[in-house]
Amino acid sequence: MSTSLAHAVDPHSEAHQVSDGPASGHEQAVGSGLVTGTDTATSTNTGAPSSVDTDSKQGTAQLSSGTGPFQGDGADPSQPERLIPQSPMGWVAYTVSLNYNRLATSVLSPLTHWRWFDRIPSSCLILGAVPSQHLLSQLQQTESVSNIVNMCGEFQGHLETMTTLGLVQCWIPTPDFTVPTLDSIWVGIHFIAKCQARWQESDGSQQGLVYIHCKAGRGRSATVALCWLVYFYNLTAQEAQQVLLKARPQASVDKHIYLHPEVVSFYEQVQEQERNNTITRVAWSGSD
Numbered sequence: 001m002s003t004s005l006a007h008a009v010d011p012h013s014e015a016h017q018v019s020d021g022p023a024s025g026h027e028q029a030v031g032s033g034l035v036t037g038t039d040t041a042t043s044t045n046t047g048a049p050s051s052v053d054t055d056s057k058q059g060t061a062q063l064s065s066g067t068g069p070f071q072g073d074g075a076d077p078s079q080p081e082r083l084i085p086q087s088p089m090g091w092v093a094y095t096v097s098l099n100y101n102r103l104a105t106s107v108l109s110p111l112t113h114w115r116w117f118d119r120i121p122s123s124c125l126i127l128g129a130v131p132s133q134h135l136l137s138q139l140q141q142t143e144s145v146s147n148i149v150n151m152c153g154e155f156q157g158h159l160e161t162m163t164t165l166g167l168v169q170c171w172i173p174t175p176d177f178t179v180p181t182l183d184s185i186w187v188g189i190h191f192i193a194k195c196q197a198r199w200q201e202s203d204g205s206q207q208g209l210v211y212i213h214c215k216a217g218r219g220r221s222a223t224v225a226l227c228w229l230v231y232f233y234n235l236t237a238q239e240a241q242q243v244l245l246k247a248r249p250q251a252s253v254d255k256h257i258y259l260h261p262e263v264v265s266f267y268e269q270v271q272e273q274e275r276n277n278t279i280t281r282v283a284w285s286g287s288d
Helices: 003-009 088-104 133-143 159-165 182-201 220-232 237-247 249-254 261-275
Strands: 117-119 125-128 145-152 168-174 209-213
Touching (some): 125 220, 133 145, 133 159, 133 209, 145 220, 168 182, 182 209, 182 220, 209 220, 237 261
Parallel strands (some): 125 209, 145 168, 145 209
Antiparallel strands (some): 117 125
């Protein structure tokens, strides 16, 4: 991609930043975030892959298991070395889709009922679209977010902002308009599980939520969010889909996430681990 074209269509350049300002408790401006650290925490699940698939055919970036650019709390299981290459048309599609999401969550929100982010009740997750620098601070202050899962393959995030705020992120670069690989899903699940275990072991002072996002918060990140509901709670994949749809209206763009082969395989592995007493799922306390 030429430099001039990249600058012309890159939605995260200065020319494409919009003013930050929440509307009805939800952020309508856009940016992103990434923070990582070394893997020193112990996973609460030992029966699944712990690294992202590095096969280029799967579309994920090459990973290294060493240190990252941010001195985090050690919860991140992997550190991507580079962004997934984007073609000029890929950036155009990304920009158009991102701006549509901005419109649907602001001007058209009374019609679409879309919001920039939504809390998944009875869980530790907030599912949303790519956060701006302002939203990162807002999420920490008003929503008690302490960790981020970023599924964007096209954007690493605001490193300096994340460092300043002390947020830790697990970055799992996944191409836009694709389903995360099974290994990528497990990386996200392991990260969330470590966060959950750390909070449960603390005296309550470290309790917080995980903000999981992709570009729009309805595809790649919704897939991992659904899988977390299946992993932690005694829900079937289809039941988890219904929880997701009720919590986040725009997730209805794909009402059949639970049928994706990657999700089906994940659920089968979770069931196998439960039969082997590797994990113990808890009862779902939500209304659905």
